[in-house]
Amino acid sequence: MNTDFCIIGGGMVGLSLANQLLEKEIAQSIVIIDKERELGLHSSGLNSGVLHAGIYYEPNTLKAKVCVDGSRRLKQWVKERSLPLNECGKVIVPQDQNLDPQIDLLYERGQANGATVEIWDEKKLKAFLPLCRSASGRALWSPNTAVVKPKTVLNRLEKELREKGVIFRLNQSEWEINALKRLITLNNNEKVSYSHLINCAGLRADEVAYKFDIGLNYKLLPFKGLYWQVKSSSKIKINTNLYPVPDLNVPFLGVHFTPSADEQTLINIGPTATPALGRENYYGLEKIEPLSAANNLLCLLNQYLINEGGFRKYVHQQSLLFLKPLMLKEAKKLLPSITSDDLIFSKKVGIRPQLFNKTTKKLENDFLCLNGKNSTHVMNAISPAFTASFALADFIIENNSKNF
Ligand SMILES: Cc1cc2nc3c(=O)[nH]c(=O)nc-3n(C[C@H](O)[C@H](O)[C@H](O)COP(=O)(O)OP(=O)(O)OC[C@H]3O[C@@H](n4cnc5c(N)ncnc54)[C@H](O)[C@@H]3O)c2cc1C
Missing domain, CATH: 3.50.50.60 (FAD/NAD(P)-binding domain)
Structure with a gap:
């Protein structure tokens, strides 16, 4: 042919x-x-x-x-x-007071990139999303996220x-x-x-x-993205994307709430970003590549050791979010009223390949x-x-x- x-x-x-x-x-x-x-x-x-x-x-x-x-x-x-298609927009909030200036940074980036963005004060945030907590009261609103x-x-x-x-x-x-x-x-x-x-x-x-x-x-390193879900019976109902202010030094956006495109009651929480033991190691011990996984961890070791942009803290935190109490702790930063009973582990899982540069030893x-x-x-x-x-x-x- x-x-x-x-x-x-x-x-x-x-x-x-x-x-x-x-x-x-x-x-x-x-x-x-x-x-x-x-x-x-x-x-x-x-x-x-x-x-x-x-x-x-x-x-x-x-x-x-x-x-x-x-x-x-x-x-x-x-x-x-x-x-x-769920044209539900996105709210981004700082989970700590010291992350509040990131709202301005993201606003400027959004505008420079041609995105529509708005900074909300506490009153506007509470009117739209009463359950949501912003450490500073402020939020960034993105109406075009879907x-x-x-x-x-x-x-x-x-x-x-x-x-x-x-x-x-x-x-x-x-x-x-x-x-x-x-x-x-x-x-x-x-x-x-x-x-x-x-x-x-x-x-x-x-x-x-x-x-x-x-x-x-270059070499691609696999990161596993696990999800939790808000139970359909839960009183927590939000029909918008709710994201924390991200750590812009790492390539992931932090644990966030995403409503479904068509199922009213389905809200996903995640994904995590845990180094995976194989490129297709979606579940348990399936498709583990031990040599490759060891090599990948070595690649990440440098970034871990120099700890630029708090990479070490991020890896520790992300790697353990499959544990319910830790995921709950992250979720509570955005929705304080969420409880352990509201969360169930989801079967949804994805693997994100991140490109590692062997010369700079960075992602x-x-x-x-x-x-x-x-x-x-x-x-x-x-x-x-x-x-x-x-x-x-x-x-x-x-x-x-x-x-x-
Ligand atoms: C958990 C998770 C959440 C994400 N969330 C978002 C999001 O909300 N919004 C967003 O925009 N992006 C998101 N992304 C990123 C987005 O999914 C990817 O950027 C995008 O899907 C990449 O598409 P792709 O075609 O390059 O790769 P893939 O979808 O991986 O397709 C590659 C294809 O190549 C095939 N293939 C691989 N090797 C070979 C081979 N040797 N020979 C033949 N075929 C081969 C595979 O079978 C596969 O079908 C997310 C990713 C993950 C994992």
């Missing part, structure tokens, strides 16, 4: 790239290869479903460039198809791409590459010859890039794309890559079109 583009990985990033390559009439033919039997078994199907509004990111970053536009476009796409059902979005995009003629080859865990000949051999010995290959393999993007001798200086905070000859590698599609996927795809296409 000959194809213009071969995309490795059918997550939201891979599918959005396929969609935009067709929209822009850059590709006549596209083949998407995924190792799983169905799509959505990793980040794009397992995430919180929050369409972020573009508040957190430093204005010169790629995240800042694509989040607001991507969020607006994905929301519109979801609306046009009448898929579940929630979708991520797997529903992904599956709909897959369906539309199939209708447009995109060819999917699923269940392909053992494909082989001859990069010089631009030829992939699939499990059943089928050959796919391509003009350009785009690696969107999410939590295995580094492994795929290595096959092309690209990105050898990369921004999206990163690397180019090879006839190949492009999306190496760090962390949050908000789901939200931003259409705009991120356009950015990748515009910046690589001379290589296509």
Whole structure:
């Protein structure tokens, strides 16, 4: 089979790239290869479903460039198809008085990035969310944050791409590459010859890039995101996203409350960010990779030892949030009236791959794309890559079109 583009990985990033390559009439033919039997078994199907509004990111970053536009476009796409969408906004509150200045910082970042943001005083916060506590009384309001059902979005995009003629080859865990000949051999010995290959393999993007001798200086480290839930019988009812002011030195947003896109009573709390023992170690001891896990912990050790931005405290705190009393303590900082009886452990779990730079010995905070000859590698599609996927795809296409 000959194809213009071969995309490795059918997550939201891979599918959005396929969609935009067709929209822009850059590709006549596209083949998407995924190792799983169905799509959505990793980040794009397992995430919180929050369409972020573009508040957190430093204005010169790629995240800042694509989040607001991507969020607006994905929301519109979801609306046009009448898929579940909860336009419930987001409240961000400082959980300690000394974090109050972050409200101003986030306000400035939000404005610089083109997001709509408002600072609320205590009266306005209490009127909207009487149960919520802000240590300083102030809050940041983001009216454009929304929630979708991520797997529903992904599956709909897959369906539309199939209708447009995109060819999917699923269940392909053992494909082989001859990069010089631009030829992939699939499990059943089928050959796919391509003009350009785009690696969107999410939590295995580094492994795929290595096959092309690209990105050898990077390694993805898996962090497990566990969730708790507010019981449907609980008196705690909030229909907005409620987030703490994040620690901007670490790549996670802190434990937050996220209502469902369509189930009135479902509120998720989480995700945590615990170093995982394998890239797909979702449950218990399944798919543990002991050597790799030990190596990953060594990578994190440096950041842990230098403790820049309070990394050590963050790791301790995050690693233990699967324990109910500790999760409750975090939750109470935002909703003081929540009790142990309100919480149940959720089966929902996701794994967030974070890109570790072997030279700086730090985690990369921004999206990163690397180019090879006839190949492009999306190496760090962390949050908000789901939200931003259409705009991120356009950015990748515009910046690589001379290589296509
Ligand atoms: C717990 C959690 C919560 C999150 N919350 C949010 C949120 O609220 N909002 C937001 O915007 N983002 C959120 N994110 C981030 C978001 O989910 C990701 O940024 C996004 O889904 C990345 O998409 P992707 O296509 O790059 O990766 P993936 O969805 O992981 O897709 C990669 C695909 O590649 C396939 N693959 C891997 N290796 C190979 C191989 N060797 N050969 C063939 N196929 C391969 C996999 O099977 C998979 O289907 C969250 C992530 C997690 C884990």
